[in-house]
Amino acid sequence: MKRLQYYFSLCLMALVMVSCNHDEVTPENDNQEALSAPDNLEAINKKNLAILSDASQSASVYVSDESSLRNAIKNARPGDIIHVNGTIRLTKTLELANSGTSSNKINFTGGVLDCSQIPSGWGVKVNGSYWNISYMTIKNSPDCGLVFQHGGYNWVYEVTTHGNRDSGLQIYNGSHHNSINYCTSYDNYDVGNGGENADGFACKLSAGPGNKFDHCWAENNSDDGWDLYGQPYSVTITNCTAKNNGYGSNGDGNGFKLGSAGQNVPHTVTYCTSGNNLAAGYDGNGNTGHITTTGSGGYGNGKGLWVRIY
Structure with a gap:
C-alpha cells in the first residue's frame, strides 16, 4: 500500500512539472519604440506627433527641438x-492656446526653455485652460518668463523661472483659478526700467479670482518677491518665502506687495517668510482690505516687517 502511494506521488509530481514547464511567452507589442523612450526620439516623434493631430486619441510625445x-x-x-527633452531654444513666444478639460488636462513637462533668442515679448504665454505644467525651467526671456492670461484652472508644479527681463511668473488680465506649487523664481531684472517691474511672482493688473501660491520661493528679483498690484480679487499665498528682493535704481524691494491704492481687497498670506528685502517684508501698498497673515513672519527687511497692513 505504501509503495502504491509512493508511485502515485511520483506521477502527481510529474504532472505538476509538465504543466508548469511552459516556454516563457513574451506579449507582442506593436509600439516597441515607445517603450524605449526617450532613447529613440526620432522614431517616437514620427509616430506620436501624428497621433497628436488625431483628436480621437491621446498621446505621449517627447520633443527636443523648437519645431517639434x-x-x-x-x-x-x-x-x-x-x-x-533637454534644452530647447525658442525664437519667439510659445503660446499654449488649446485647452484640456477638468477631468483630462493637457500635460507639459520637463526640460529647459531658453528664451534668450526671442527678440521681444514673453517667453511662454498660457491663454488656454486646464494645463498641467511641471518640472520645467523657463529662463532668459526679454520680458516675463511664464504668463497666464484669459484662461484658468491651470496647475503648475516645480517650475523654475530665472534671468528674465520682467517677472518670472505672472498671472493677469482675467486669468483665474491657477494653482502655483513648489515653484522658484529668482534673478529676474528688467534692466531697461532700472528693475522697476521684475517680480519673482506677480498676480496683478486685473487677474481673475481663485489664484493661489503654495510652497513657492522668490529670491533676488529686482522689484518685489510677490506683487499683487491692481489685483481686484483675493489671492491666497501659503508657505512661501521671499528673500533678498529689490535692486536697481527703481526696484521697490518688498517681500510681499499686497495690493495698491484705491483697492479694498482681502488677501491671505499664511505661514510665509520674508527676509532681507530692500523695503518691507509685507506691504499693503495702500490696499485697505483686510490681510490675513496667520503664522507669517520675517527678518532683516529694510523698512520693517509690516507696512500698511490692515
Whole structure:
C-alpha cells in the first residue's frame, strides 16, 4: 500500500512539472519604440506627433527641438503629455492656446526653455485652460518668463523661472483659478526700467479670482518677491518665502506687495517668510482690505516687517 502511494506521488509530481514547464511567452507589442523612450526620439516623434493631430486619441510625445515642440503644442488635446527633452531654444513666444478639460488636462513637462533668442515679448504665454505644467525651467526671456492670461484652472508644479527681463511668473488680465506649487523664481531684472517691474511672482493688473501660491520661493528679483498690484480679487499665498528682493535704481524691494491704492481687497498670506528685502517684508501698498497673515513672519527687511497692513 505504501509503495502504491509512493508511485502515485511520483506521477502527481510529474504532472505538476509538465504543466508548469511552459516556454516563457513574451506579449507582442506593436509600439516597441515607445517603450524605449526617450532613447529613440526620432522614431517616437514620427509616430506620436501624428497621433497628436488625431483628436480621437491621446498621446505621449517627447520633443527636443523648437519645431517639434510647436507642432506638439498646436495639436495638443485633452490627456496628451508633451515631454521636453533637454534644452530647447525658442525664437519667439510659445503660446499654449488649446485647452484640456477638468477631468483630462493637457500635460507639459520637463526640460529647459531658453528664451534668450526671442527678440521681444514673453517667453511662454498660457491663454488656454486646464494645463498641467511641471518640472520645467523657463529662463532668459526679454520680458516675463511664464504668463497666464484669459484662461484658468491651470496647475503648475516645480517650475523654475530665472534671468528674465520682467517677472518670472505672472498671472493677469482675467486669468483665474491657477494653482502655483513648489515653484522658484529668482534673478529676474528688467534692466531697461532700472528693475522697476521684475517680480519673482506677480498676480496683478486685473487677474481673475481663485489664484493661489503654495510652497513657492522668490529670491533676488529686482522689484518685489510677490506683487499683487491692481489685483481686484483675493489671492491666497501659503508657505512661501521671499528673500533678498529689490535692486536697481527703481526696484521697490518688498517681500510681499499686497495690493495698491484705491483697492479694498482681502488677501491671505499664511505661514510665509520674508527676509532681507530692500523695503518691507509685507506691504499693503495702500490696499485697505483686510490681510490675513496667520503664522507669517520675517527678518532683516529694510523698512520693517509690516507696512500698511490692515
